[in-house]
Amino acid sequence: MFFNDWETIGRTILIGVFAYAGLVLFIRVSGKRTLSKMDAFDLVVTVALGSTLATILLSKDVSLAEGLSAFFILIVLQYFLAFLSVRSGIVRSLIKSEPAFLYRDDRYLYDVMKRKRVLKVEILQAARSNGISSMGQVEAVVLEADGSISVIQKTDKAGESTLANVK
Template sequence: MPSSWLISWSFAAWTVASALAIYVLLIAFSRVIGPRAFSQMTAFDFAVTVALGAIVGSTAAGAVGLPAGLLALASLFTFRGTVAVARRHGLTRLVDNSPLLLFVEGRFQPGNLRKAKITRNDVYEALRLNGTTTLDEVAAVIIERNGELSVLPRNGTIDPELMENVVGDDGAP
């Protein structure tokens, strides 16, 4: 067995203690932030999650000292909390993508498809997964902030408030 595989008991104990401490703090901060911390993610949320993973991994593995890891974790959660407050005060567009109208009243919106980097086939797939059997059943398809496609059925009037922040909704039902 190579000697590089061997570690001292004190180093092993410190690694376990660091991993436990960073894990407990991660859970504590997640509880403070609320359920949105692990809900369906926007691009910003995904970036924060990747950074959290890097911090937790580096700290648990001993590549970064426990105080530095805890400070980095606290800083990231503080930043994320600040952004959450900014979202509530109308600064969402600085952090998140806006929902885009991709299909409305039987017509694709080519400019928005390009912006979203979505193909017609992606929209067709979402329609099939939604149980749609004909395009006549569809009032609109929207790509949401988190990248999911919403299919609005053509079975009544859509409340204009639902379309308020959707880009390209001028001709929406």
């Protein structure tokens, strides 16, 4: 239960070093965008990579070559989806969410909040986190594509903020 044998521990350490090095290499080669600002699909790939790493480390039935192949295919598929989403509006709309206003023109957009499953208290918390003491200071609150909440403060006429690309 606490210890099987030194051979199993040695295998775990050796395979762990090589599997981890392979994962880091694949991620570096695939580019910075592979696991940046995660959306739902990025999260799924990240969890799958972690699960694959755990399986390689702990299962004698999975060879290092099989595990590295699994890393490779997951990262290639992620890269391919990112490639397609940049070039196709249809693919982009299927896998990426768009930012959405939650608060604008001094009013909460309750229909959007309900659809996006965001509570008023979460909007207020985001405002407080940005040093805002009153919603009267807020021009808009946006639920970003990555799930974060952005708070845009009201500005004077000379420094008007822009709210492009938000639905």
